[in-house]
Amino acid sequence: MQVATKDATYNFAKKFSNYKDFYTLHNNLIFSKLGLGTFNKEPYKEENYVFHYIEGVKEAVKSGINLIDTASNYRYGQSEKEIGIALKELIDEKSIKREELIICSKGGFIQLDYPFPENPYEWINENIIKTKLANKDDIELDQHCLTADFIEWSFEKSLKNLGVEAIDIYFLHNPEMQLLKLGYNKFLKRIESIFKRFEKMADKGLIKYYGVATWNGFTNDKRSKELMNLEDLVNIAKKVGGEEHRFKYIQTPFNIGKTSIYTMPTQSVNNEECTLLQAAYRLGIGVISSSSLLQMNLFKKSFKPETGYLLDSKMVLKNDIQLALQFVRSTPGLVSSLFASKVPVHIKENLEITKIKATPRSNYDLMYRV
Numbered sequence: 001m002q003v004a005t006k007d008a009t010y011n012f013a014k015k016f017s018n019y020k021d022f023y024t025l026h027n028n029l030i031f032s033k034l035g036l037g038t039f040n041k042e043p044y045k046e047e048n049y050v051f052h053y054i055e056g057v058k059e060a061v062k063s064g065i066n067l068i069d070t071a072s073n074y075r076y077g078q079s080e081k082e083i084g085i086a087l088k089e090l091i092d093e094k095s096i097k098r099e100e101l102i103i104c105s106k107g108g109f110i111q112l113d114y115p116f117p118e119n120p121y122e123w124i125n126e127n128i129i130k131t132k133l134a135n136k137d138d139i140e141l142d143q144h145c146l147t148a149d150f151i152e153w154s155f156e157k158s159l160k161n162l163g164v165e166a167i168d169i170y171f172l173h174n175p176e177m178q179l180l181k182l183g184y185n186k187f188l189k190r191i192e193s194i195f196k197r198f199e200k201m202a203d204k205g206l207i208k209y210y211g212v213a214t215w216n217g218f219t220n221d222k223r224s225k226e227l228m229n230l231e232d233l234v235n236i237a238k239k240v241g242g243e244e245h246r247f248k249y250i251q252t253p254f255n256i257g258k259t260s261i262y263t264m265p266t267q268s269v270n271n272e273e274c275t276l277l278q279a280a281y282r283l284g285i286g287v288i289s290s291s292s293l294l295q296m297n298l299f300k301k302s303f304k305p306e307t308g309y310l311l312d313s314k315m316v317l318k319n320d321i322q323l324a325l326q327f328v329r330s331t332p333g334l335v336s337s338l339f340a341s342k343v344p345v346h347i348k349e350n351l352e353i354t355k356i357k358a359t360p361r362s363n364y365d366l367m368y369r370v
Contacts, residue, residue, distance in 0.1 A: 001166040001205035004029050008099035009066060016064040019354035026286050026335045027209065027248055029102060029168075033329040033358075034350070035067030036060040037290060037338035038079035048075050049114060051342055057086035059344035062095060063351050067102045067336050069251075069288075071173055071213075072154045072161075073109035076116070080105060080161035088163055103164060104251075104288075106213050107154035108173030110143050144177045146190050148197040155201065169249050169288075170198070170207045176217030179226045192236045199241040211249035213290070218252055218267065218276045219260040230276065231269050234283045250280065254289035254334070256307075256327045256367075257298050261287070263368065277333040286335040292328045293321060293339050306370045310363045316356050318349075325350055327367065330359035 009030035013023040022033050036057060040048045057068060070079045083103075090096045110124060117123040124142065128134050133150040145151075155170060172194055179187050198210040212233060220227040230250065237247035254261050260276075267279035280287045293299075303320045311317075311326045328337035341347050 002098045003166045003208045004102045004168045005099045008097055012066050012100035019064055020356060021358040022354045031336045032065045032067050033336055034065055035069055035336045035338045036065050037340040038070045039074050039340055053079055053082040053342050054086045055344050056342040056347060057083055058090055059347045061090055063348055066100055069104040069338050071106035072158050073111040076112050076114040077161050078114055080158055084161055084163035102168045104169040105158045105167055106171040106173035107151045108144055110145060140178050146175055146178050148193045151194055152197055166206050168208045169211055171211045171213035171251055173213050174215055176214055176226045176228055188232060195236055196240040202246040209246050209248040213251035230267055230279045249286045249288055251288045251290050253291040255292050255294050256324050257294055281333055289328055289334050289337040292337045293324055298324055310366050311359050322353055326353045330364050
C-alpha cells in the first residue's frame with residue numbers, strides 16, 4: 001500500500017529548501033507547518049457545489065504544502081473526490097509522488113450522497129440501518145454515528161473518493177457529540193471498539209496512523225459532560241494495540257482568537273492538571289490544529305499594531321491573514337496547522353510566511369499579554 005514515508009516527505013521538503021522554519025519531523029514523517037483544509041459549513045447548501053478544490057490542492061502541493069486534510073462529510077464527499085482528481089493529475093504529470101504527501105480524512109458524520117437524496121431519512125434507513133452498520137439509537141441528531149462497522153464503511157468510501165490505496169492519518173470525527181447520550185464510561189467502551197478496528201485496519205496497511213478530531217472535545221470546561229481526557233484515549237489505544245499502537249494524532253481548533261489548547265488546563269496526566277498541548281507532549285501524541293483563520297471570522301477588526309510587530313518585527317508580511325498563519329505556525333507543540341482555501345492566488349499569498357522565520361518564543365509569549 002502506498003503511504004507517506006520519511007524519505008519521500010524529506011525529498012519533498014528539500015525542493016523548498018529556501019523556505020524558513022516550514023518543515024518539521026514527527027513520527028518519521030516530514031510535515032509542512034501549514035496544511036490545506038477543505039471544510040465548508042452547511043454542506044446541504046447548493047452554493048457549496050458551484051466551486052471546487054482541484055486547482056487549490058494542486059497549487060498548495062506545488063507551493064510546498066504536503067499535508068492535505070478532508071473528511072467524508074465535507075460537502076458530502078465532493079471535497080474528497082476533488083482531492084482525488086488533483087492527486088491523480090499531480091502524479092500523472094510527475095509533479096509529486098504519492099509517498100511525499102500526508103493525506104488525512106475523518107469518519108463519524110453521515111455523508112449523504114451528492115446530488116442530495118430526496119429523502120435523507122430514507123437514505124439513512126436504506127444505507128446504514130438496513131445494512132446493519134448501525135441501529136437508530138446509534139445515530140445522534142440524524143447525522144453522527146459511532147459504530148465500528150459504520151466507521152469502517154465510511155473509511156472505505158473515503159478511499160474510493162480519494163483514489164488512494166491507504167490514508168496516512170484517519171481521524172474519528174467529533175466523537176464528543178455522543179458523550180452526553182452515552183455517558184463517559186459507555187462512551188469510552190465505544191471508543192475502544194473503534195480503536196480496535198483501527199488497529200486491524202492499520203495491520204492491513206490501510207492506514208498508517210489514526211487519531212481523534214474534535215471541535216471542543218478536549219477543551220470544554222472541566223465541569224462539562226462533553227470533555228474527553230486525552231490520557232484515557234491513549235490508555236485505550238495501549239489496551240487494544242499495545243505500546244506500538246497507531247493512535248498518534250489529534251486535531252483540534254487553535255487560532256489567535258481561540259487559544260485554549262495552549263492556555264487552559266483542561267486535561268490531566270498522571271493526576272496532574274495541564275493544557276491539551278502539554279498533555280499531548282507528555283503522552284507522545286502529535287497535535288494538528290484546525291480553524292487557523294476561524295472561517296475568516298478573525299478579521300472583522302484589524303489586528304493591533306503590536307500584534308504585527310511581535311509576530312513579524314521586520315514587517316515583511318502584508319496582511320492580517322498572513323499574521324494569523326504566522327501565529328499558529330510559531331506555536332510550540334503544534335505539528336502543523338490547517339487553513340482552508342480554494343483559490344490558488346490566496347494560497348500563494350498565505351505562503352509568503354515562508355520568507356520569514358517562525359516568531360521567537362520570547363515574542364510569541366508576549367502575544368498573550370497584548
